Amino acid sequence: MLAYYQYRKRSFLVASKELLEQVQRFGAMIALLFQVYVFGAVATLFMGIGKIVQSDHPHTAVLMAWTLLTFQSFLFYVFRSAILDSPHRSYHSTILPNKRHMIVSDVLLTTAAHPLLFMSMIILIAIGVDKITQAWQLVWFTVTQFAFAVAFIYRPLAVTLSLVALAIVSAVIESLPLFLVLSYALLVISLLVSPKFVDFSMVVTSxxxxxxxxxxxxxxxxxxxxxxxxxxxxxxxxxxxxxxxxxxxxxxxxxxxxxxxxxxxxxxxxxxxxxxxxxxxxxxxxxxxxxxxxxxxxxxxxxxxxxxxxxxxxxxxxxxxxxxxxxxxxxxxxxxxxxxxxxxxxxxxxxxxxx
Structure with a gap:
């Protein structure tokens, strides 16, 4: 069992390194930009999550919540294959027949590859246990982040459809609690009605x-x-x-x-x-x-x-x-x-x- 978890960890690291090779081609440019903007970008992400806790305009919190859910979906689209070890997934049962450990590994790697979830947790820790009740919207949103991330790993099309529907919803409602309730409802509906697989193959004619x-x-x-x-x-x-x-x-x-x-x-x-x-x-x-x-x-x-x-x-x-x-x-x-x-x-x- 331990060997399987070690294998999943190594395969994730190797696949992630390969996925980042495109960005590493621009090493000099990325380094130059990151030296100047990385702290500002991280601060902006924290500020966006903070808007969910407190915002002068309720609609801003709704838009930030949708933006963060969409942004994390883009990230997991890139890392989904690395998390699931898709090229070799059919061989996992030969290492460990129990699928429960496969699912546990998927969830653990999803959590490890979720920077926005860690940012939300850092803010919750900074708020403190005694004041956590005043930031219950952030607690709820953090759970929503995790739920959408795990759902995207297994059913990306369903999550994408729910996010498209939420984009319309976020334009007309200003209540964050209502937005979060509707996000779960739309996610469940999308999981039930959307197909698991879609064939995007096409014939080249031009x-x-x-x-x-x-x-x-x-x-x-x-x-x-x-x-x-x-x-x-x-x-x-x-x-x-x-x-x-x-x-x-x-x-x-x-x-x-x-x-x-x-x-x-x-x-x-x-x-x-x-x-x-x-x-x-x-x-x-x-x-x-x-x-x-x-x-x-x-x-x-x-x-x-x-x-x-x-x-x-x-x-x-x-x-x-x-x-x-x-x-x-x-x-x-x-x-x-x-x-x-x-x-x-x-x-x-x-x-x-x-x-």
Missing amino acids: LRTYWLRYFSQNLNVVIWRIVFTMLVLWFGFTVKVERPDLITYYTPGLLVINLLWWSSIMIDLKPEVVGRVHYWKSLLMYPQVEKSAWLVGATVCGIASIVTLLMLGFSWASLIAVALTPMLLICAFRSTKHLLVAWLATFVLSYLPFI
Whole structure:
């Protein structure tokens, strides 16, 4: 029995290391960003959880609760395979026939891979046992976090459907207790009515379906970028609410950071184009494939720019970053080092209007 738990721990660590290799490609950029923003990002997460305990506007607590549940679902989508040890799960019964230990391991690894749950518990500990009754909403939300996390590991589609429904609910209700009650009700309904498996396979008939199939088979390429983008937007939205006088100065930098995530997608698309150059040339399609890859990169960067500016507000300085997006895409397609230099130049140029 102990050997099985040790195996699950090692398989989780190995799989997690492999999943993070994409982020580690940008080692220099990630290190540079984290040295500057990691403490602010962590503080923003704690602040968001704190809004559930006390907020001037009840609707803010509801929106924060939905954001946190959605954010943790993105995280667990990335780590779900590592937690379940999906590639070798069919062999687990040969190590330990009792499925109870398999479920216990799943729950333990889910808890260990849940940073937001630990943050909520830290806040509860800081509040103290004597005052815990005053923060009962946070206790309830912490339990909800755990329930949604475990449910997502086994039934991701059901949790996703419940979160979509909760997005509509969060727009019309302002009571956090009512939101939490409805979250459990919608989760149970989704677990009962949604299918356990969905086949996303598609036949490639054009370049459009080729890229759709590529992303459906490599969703982690998009998911981790969405997670980092949400974190940046959450940080910016918090600044906008708490210090609206400073958001003008933050917006260009936050936009450039989001453009870093999405322009770097060209690094992932490059092997599909250059790595198969002879195949595409044999079909006389290489120029079209290359153009379609540029179109994909430009589209996702454009969407990221629009969403960022809509949420944080428009500024003329941000237009510099938008105008330099093609340079970021070109440099990303060449190499990570070129992207780093181009990104740093874009970051500096975006702040020239403030000098």
